[in-house]
Amino acid sequence: MSWTRRAHAVLLVGGLSLLGCRPEETPTPPPPTTTDAEGDWADTGRYAACEALSPTQGEVCGDPATFQLAGCDKASLGGLARDGIFTMVYRGDSAPPAIGAGSFRISGDGSRDFFRGGAPTQRQVDADDFFLSSTRRTSETVSQRTSLVGCRAEGPRLYGCYVNCRNGRVIGAGTFLAEKWEPRAGEAEASGLRLVSESFVAPGLPVDIYVTQGHAYVVSVRDGTEGGGLSVFDVSDKSAPVLRKTISLPADNYWNGVWAKGSALYVASASTGVIVFDISNPADPQLLRSYPSGAGQIDVHTVFVEGERLYAMSTSPSPKTLIFDIHEPLTPVLLGEYAEPGAGSDPRVGFPHDALAYDGRLYINHWSSGYLIVDVSDPTQTRKLGAYTYPYSTSHANAVARFGDRLIAFEGGESWGAHLRVVDVTDPANPMRIGEYKLEERASIHNMVLKDQRLYIAYYHHGVRVLDVSTPESPREVAYYNTFRETDPERGKSFYEGAIGMRVPGDGYVYVIDTSRGLLLFPEP
Secondary structure, three states: OOOOOOOOOOOOOOOOOOOOOOOOOOOOOOEEEEEOOOOOOOOOOOOOOEEOOOOOOOOOOOOHHHEEEEOOOOHHHHHOOOEEEEEEEEEEEOOOOOOOEEEEEEOOOOOEEOOOOOOOOOOEEEOEEEEEEEEEEOOOOOOOEEEEEEEEEOOOOOEEEEEEEEEEEEEEEEEEEEOOOOOOOOOOEEOOOOOOOOEEOOOEEEEEEEEEOOOEEEEEEEOEOOEEEEEEEOOOOOOOOEEEEEEEEEEEEOOEEEEEEOOEEEEEOOOOEEEEOOOOOOOOOOEEEEEEEOOOOOEEEEEEEOOOOOEEEEEEEEOOOEEOOOOOOOEEEEEEEOOOOOOOOOOOOOOOOEEEEEOOEEEOOOEEEOEEEOOOOOOOEEEEEEEOOOOOOOOOEEEEEOOOEEEEEEEEEEOOOOOEEEEOOOOOOOOEEEEEEOOOOOOOOOEEEEEOEEEEEEEEEEEEEEEEEEOOOOOOOEEEEEOOOOOOOOOOOOOOOOOOEEEEEOOOOOEEOOOOOOEEEEEEO
């Protein structure tokens, strides 16, 4: 997940892989890919009858005058709420259409308005018009502008057009659907989960957590100009966690993932790869060094530990999963890697976002390439066994376990409509969806943890969801807690807000990270 949170485009296009070989050789066929016809988002056509036009002489790209609104029902805009948080999906006018998720916030007097990184630079929201525009200078020579115009409103939904401009020229345009955020109909704040403590996390935007040795290690990413870092909480008293230490480096403070083994803490850094801390004294981590050494700037997005292996999912400069030996936890040794063919050169291939290792296989959430299954029994000779993908894939997180004779995976994306898929991966060459769990499309699923036959999900705006997955084909919700409140600080700035990270370490508690509220603790239901 990129926490600058620009609206990202996800394209579904066909590709052709060319294999070069000598005439006498028999080429090895590529591993099979199972494609599910059902995506998180289905294209039903343009959302509105409006159109963004290129500016003519005297007009400025993104101004209201550059939108054609002749087919719109502007009278309906008077029924749109004038105060609230809206999540949205952009549909590009390209073929096939690209999509992206976003958000905005409006208020009656405009004082709490937020769109694309700050207060709108231009707005007109009244009974007859809806217009938001954000202009930001990204460098001395580049100015970016995004504008929204409303075409019609239906209840909590707004349909309209958007345009993206760069230095006064159109670089992208299309339509959008926005929906005002409201709590789910019929739900209370909680059912089956009881909040026992809440601890604010100061640096940046908190995103992930690991719990060991009676301490919770929370990592944060940079939020605007505010750097992220590491916050250490003593959680021996679950009702009153105590902040023991905060670490943030001036030039290295986008830390998105965290794991531990023994006295080593591994932090995923967007600048220096995997940062290793010594937590022999769990309240006072000591920074040792970053891995892989001598690699220059490397963006590691997430980390995962299984046994004596550390897996580090790197999104750039060359998207790949790094595999380390950690028999000596404080001194990882690089053993090998897996790079999906085309990653880094073909934007359709995506990048490794997260992964989980289980019984010699690595299950990689490879964003637009879907869900990959890789044999890592020999880390020097990694081998792809199969893949599961679907239209507009943003494969993001997963969990895997055995249910009787079957090997079952739980997979989720990260975009408009992203939800839980249950996939039978017993035959890695032929993974098949056997079930799913979804809530309203206006919020996305995020991280998940499987403990016994309970699946715990951080579901952004939808808060924490606990599912009974004893029958994997039919996940059944047994508890929830709505962590998202509009009144919390910093709400309405991103589509990716609310419950984001979690751990269920086996001490009887569920540890959740909310992007605004920080560290939340609940007894296991």
